Amino acid sequence: xxxxxxxxxxxxxxxxxxxxxxxxxxxxxxxxxxxxxxxxxxxxxxxxxxxxxxxxxxxxxxxxxxxxxxxxxxxxxxxxxxxxxxxxxxxxxxxxxxxxxxxxxxxxxxxxxxxxxxxxxxxxxxxxxxxxxxxxxxxxxxxxxxxxxxxxxx
Amino acid sequence: xxxxxxxxxxxxxxxxxxxxxxxxxxxxxxxxxxxxxxxxxxxxxxxxxxxxxxxxxxxxxxxxxxxxxxxxxxxxxxxxxxxxxxxxxxxxxxxxxxxxxxxxxxxxxxxxxxxxxxxxxxxxxxxxxxxxxxxxxxxxxxxxxxxxxxxxxxxxxxxxxxxxxxxxxxxxxxxxxxxxxxxxxxxxxxxxxxxxxxxxxxxxxxxxxxxxxxxxxxxxxxxxxxxxxxxxxxxxxxxxxxxxxxxxxxxxxxxxxxxxxxxxxxxxxxxxxxxxxxxxxxxxxxxxxxxxxxxxxxxxxxxxxxxxxxxxxxxxxxxxxxxxxxxxxxxxxxxxxxxxxxxxxxxxxxxxxxxxxxxxxxxxxxxxxxxxxxxxxxxxxxxxxxxxxxxxxxxxxx
Amino acid sequence: xxxxxxxxxxxxxxxxxxxxxxxxxxxxxxxxxxxxxxxxxxxxxxxxxxxxxxxxxxxxxxxxxxxxxxxxxxxxxxxxxxxxxxxxxxxxxxxxxxxxxxxxxxxxxxxx
Numbered sequence: 001x002x003x004x005x006x007x008x009x010x011x012x013x014x015x016x017x018x019x020x021x022x023x024x025x026x027x028x029x030x031x032x033x034x035x036x037x038x039x040x041x042x043x044x045x046x047x048x049x050x051x052x053x054x055x056x057x058x059x060x061x062x063x064x065x066x067x068x069x070x071x072x073x074x075x076x077x078x079x080x081x082x083x084x085x086x087x088x089x090x091x092x093x094x095x096x097x098x099x100x101x102x103x104x105x106x107x108x109x110x111x112x113x114x115x116x117x118x119x120x121x122x123x124x125x126x127x128x129x130x131x132x133x134x135x136x137x138x139x140x141x142x143x144x145x146x147x148x149x150x151x152x153x154x
Numbered sequence: 155x156x157x158x159x160x161x162x163x164x165x166x167x168x169x170x171x172x173x174x175x176x177x178x179x180x181x182x183x184x185x186x187x188x189x190x191x192x193x194x195x196x197x198x199x200x201x202x203x204x205x206x207x208x209x210x211x212x213x214x215x216x217x218x219x220x221x222x223x224x225x226x227x228x229x230x231x232x233x234x235x236x237x238x239x240x241x242x243x244x245x246x247x248x249x250x251x252x253x254x255x256x257x258x259x260x261x262x263x264x265x266x267x268x269x270x271x272x273x274x275x276x277x278x279x280x281x282x283x284x285x286x287x288x289x290x291x292x293x294x295x296x297x298x299x300x301x302x303x304x305x306x307x308x309x310x311x312x313x314x315x316x317x318x319x320x321x322x323x324x325x326x327x328x329x330x331x332x333x334x335x336x337x338x339x340x341x342x343x344x345x346x347x348x349x350x351x352x353x354x355x356x357x358x359x360x361x362x363x364x365x366x367x368x369x370x371x372x373x374x375x376x377x378x379x380x381x382x383x384x385x386x387x388x389x390x391x392x393x394x395x396x397x398x399x400x401x402x403x404x405x406x407x408x409x410x411x412x413x414x415x416x417x418x419x420x421x422x423x424x425x426x427x428x429x430x431x432x433x434x435x436x437x438x439x440x441x442x443x444x445x446x447x448x449x450x451x452x453x454x455x456x457x458x459x460x461x462x463x464x465x466x467x468x469x470x471x472x473x474x475x476x477x478x479x480x481x482x483x484x485x486x487x488x489x490x491x492x493x494x495x496x497x498x499x500x501x502x503x504x505x506x507x508x509x510x511x512x513x514x515x516x517x518x519x520x521x522x523x524x525x526x527x528x529x530x531x532x533x534x535x536x537x538x539x540x541x542x543x544x545x546x547x548x549x550x551x552x
Numbered sequence: 553x554x555x556x557x558x559x560x561x562x563x564x565x566x567x568x569x570x571x572x573x574x575x576x577x578x579x580x581x582x583x584x585x586x587x588x589x590x591x592x593x594x595x596x597x598x599x600x601x602x603x604x605x606x607x608x609x610x611x612x613x614x615x616x617x618x619x620x621x622x623x624x625x626x627x628x629x630x631x632x633x634x635x636x637x638x639x640x641x642x643x644x645x646x647x648x649x650x651x652x653x654x655x656x657x658x659x660x661x662x663x664x
Contacts, residue, residue: 024242026391027455052385053372054457054466055483070466074390076455099372099491103483125199137207212608219608219633283555290568301583310633318638319585342558350554 003028006048006077013043020080031080038091040079041069045096050077053093056103058111060085060138065111069093069100083113085138092118110137163187169510171200177274182514184497184507191505194497196490206480213475214240214447218313221467224482225520226307227270230263231460232482233312235467238393240314242454243471244445251439252316253395258432259302259311260394261425262329265336266295267461268418268425271518272343275415278515279356284346291339294332301325316442326433333426340426344419347412357412361496361513362503364409373492374485375463376421377517379405380413387459399428411516418518448475460485462518489517582649587632589650590625590663596644597622603636603645612636627653627661 003023010018010030018040020031032040044050050071059066064082067090071077083090092115093100104115105124112135115121123130135141165186171179179200185193205224209217221236222229234256241248269292276284296306302321303309311317347353363373368381378385386403388396404420406413453470463485470479496513499505505513570576599621603612611629614621623636637645653661 024454029453051369054464054488055468055481057468057479057481059470059479070455070468073385076391076457078455097372098370099488102487102490106487123199124197125202127199136204213606215606215635216608219631219635283559287555287558297581297583300586304583304585304587304634305632308631308633318634346554 001048001075003075006075009048010040010043014040026075027078028075029078029080031082034081034083034090037067037079037081038093038096041071041093042096044071044077044079051097053097053100053103056100056107058107058113058137060111062139065113067107067113069103088112089114089116091116094118109135111135112138164192167507176511176514178519180519182497182510184510186507189506190499191497191507191510192499194494196494198487198490206482209477209480211476214314214449214477217477217480219310221482222308222310224484227267227520228263228460228462228465228484229308230260230312231458231465233310234260234394235456235458235460235465237312237314238458239454239456239467239469240449241445242456243449243452243469246315246443246445248316249440249443250395250437251320252441254432254436255317255321255441256312256394257396257399258321258429258436259299259309259317261428261432262295262299262302263309264425264461265422265429266292266299268422269295271418271461271515272415275512275515276353278511279352281350281352284343288343291336294336298325298329298332301328313442315445316440318442320441321436326436329433330430333429337423337426340419340422344416347415347419353415354412356512357410357415357516358408359410360509361411361414361505361516362409363492363496367495368492371491371495372488373463374488375460375518376414376417377463377489377492379403380417381409382407387457387464391457393456393458399431401428411512414516448473462486462520463488484520486517486519489519493517493519582651586649586651587634587647589627589648589653590630590636591646591648592623592625592663593644593646594619594622596642598642600641602639602641606635606639608633608635625663627663628658 003026006028007021007023007030014032014036017036018030018032020029022029050073052071052073054070054072054076056067056069059068061082063085065085065088066080066082068078068080071079081090088111090113092104094104094115094117101118101120102124104113104118105121107113108115108121109123109125112133126136167184167186169182169184170176171181181197181200183195183197184191205220209220212220218233218236221232224232269288273285273288273292276282276288299309300306302325303311303319311319363377363381365381365383368378368383373381382405384403384405387393388401389403401424404417404424406417449471451471451473453468455466455468457464457466459465465485466483468479468481469477472478493514496517497505497510570579572580599614601614601621601623603623604614609629609631611626611631612623613626614623616622625636632647634647637643637647655661
């Protein structure tokens with residue numbers, strides 16, 4: 001199926017719950033609000049055959065956090081959803097695609113997104129003694145410049 | 155999973171982060187019952203360096219070299235994916251000669267990476283003779299890469315807009331001679347791996363991943379193709395000139411470590427043919443276009459078949475000279491759920507502790523690629539030691 | 553077992569290792585275009601600062617001298633990527649074929 005087929009199938013199934021479509025050769029991007037996020041992903045995985053999850057990208061947009069899984073093997077479909085930063089809760093898609101577990105753990109570690117329904121949101125990329133509540137990829141986290149390890153004679 | 159009341163039955167054994175069987179620091183937590191491994195979990199936080207956050211602080215040209223250093227072995231794949239990504243933001247056409255040179259260097263890097271892995275896998279099963287011979291032949295490929303790009307590792311031949319150097323006719327001649335030599339050696343190694351009793355005893359039937367599980371757990375690369383699933387980014391989503399250069403997608407159907415070895419050997423033979431095709435059909439013309447420093451506002455996603463699997467980069471730009479968000483998902487990270495499944499004993503299929511190093515090595519792990527998210531100023535790493543107490547509080551994995 | 557014949561034949565072949573630096577130093581093939589230590593020509597420099605702007609590791613640092621602005625290069629931070637050579641509008645920077653630059657004193661690793 002090509003990009004126009006995917007767009008028309010999504011529009012006929014979900015009507016105005018999906019919006020902001022952008023297409024490029026072998027790429028489709030669109031937006032859905034967080035309440036319908038899981039059923040859209042389930043439709044894409046079970047009815048249209050996009051079973052392979054490539055990655056889940058989470059971006060800090062200032063007041064909101066955008067969570068975007070990328071699905072597909074030849075044609076890539078990216079589903080965008082935005083949640084407010086002070087309460088970033090989104091449904092987990094682990095029961096639809098079990099391979100999403102590592103990607104959700106990474107988004108949780110780096111940006112603090114809560115995935116409701118994921119039984120194991122433990123640390124995967126940060127060390128175990130990292131302070132809770134500090135999320136490195138958020139804009140407010142400050143970066144310290146590197147210190148020289150042995151003071152050279154400069 | 156619930157445990158029985160005799161608390162001595164299951165033991166939690168950590169392998170790593172520093173261990174002689176592992177090349178890079180990783181913590182493999184194995185739950186064992188006697189000699190059989192019952193469950194596994196993986197902790198990859200020991201090599202994270204803050205690359206994604208560091209990329210937001212540097213401009214697009216400096217980021218080429220940062221992307222290259224995500225991994226030393228797959229450095230051509232990372233720069234290729236990065237440059238394709240940023241060129242997609244500009245929406246410009248790259249000259250054909252540059253694309254042929256990109257594919258040539260990418261396939262040479264694939265041959266080098268698979269030879270490196272084959273030597274390391276031979277070393278993991280104790281076959282050091284094969285390891286030494288393979289690494290001697292790998293030096294021919296390293297010399298070729300040094301001649302074409304200027305450096306053995308961290309080649310830096312891709313840039314935004316094309317490639318930085320042209321290739322000379324004498325180099326093409328040497329390349330074709332080296333391909334003839336390598337083809338004969340690789341066919342010999344294939345015969346060794348198919349007939350030697352040590353290799354077959356250690357690799358056949360070990361680390362089984364069924365096709366249904368491979369699809370369900372989103373495995374990538376040779377791990378997926380050794381389970382009879384025909385998927386390759388170069389065929390499904392062609393980039394550069396992979397739609398013009400002919401090649402076959404290699405699959406094997408025995409789902410075990412020996413199949414992964416044979417998939418990689420056959421991929422090397424395909425790469426040799428692709429290199430020959432690129433040299434013979436290289437068009438003439440310019441090798442780069444000049445572009446402005448700041449790309450237009452937008453986002454782009456780019457995928458490349460690295461030697462270890464499918465690599466995906468995503469960029470979002472806001473019109474300035476620094477990217478707003480850059481995301482990298484490497485193939486080893488995507489293979490972690492499949493790895494944990496491979497190391498679990500179920501029914502008739504048992505995994506012994508002695509099978510763990512070769513099964514782990516068969517997904518071709520590259521931990522430098524895997525953990526590259528933000529750093530603040532932490533310098534200390536901690537060694538974690540398992541305990542029965544932790545076992546009682548175990549709540550599941552992945 | 554499959555490799556026994558091959559291993560036996562290798563008893564009569566030349567050694568594959570080059571004994572660098574104890575004698576085989578000249579046999580190492582150094583290709584044209586190897587990216588080694590930086591060399592800088594002060595007379596061609598115009599002080600535009602592009603090399604310092606695009607250096608990924610901060611090895612090129614812009615300072616003032618009696619003729620105007622110019623870079624100095626810290627080779628201990630250098631990645632040998634040749635981005636400065638590529639972007640210099642007057643071709644004042646070249647990367648030579650010198651790769652033996654290890655030493656004990658950090659002040660030897662600055663190219664002025």
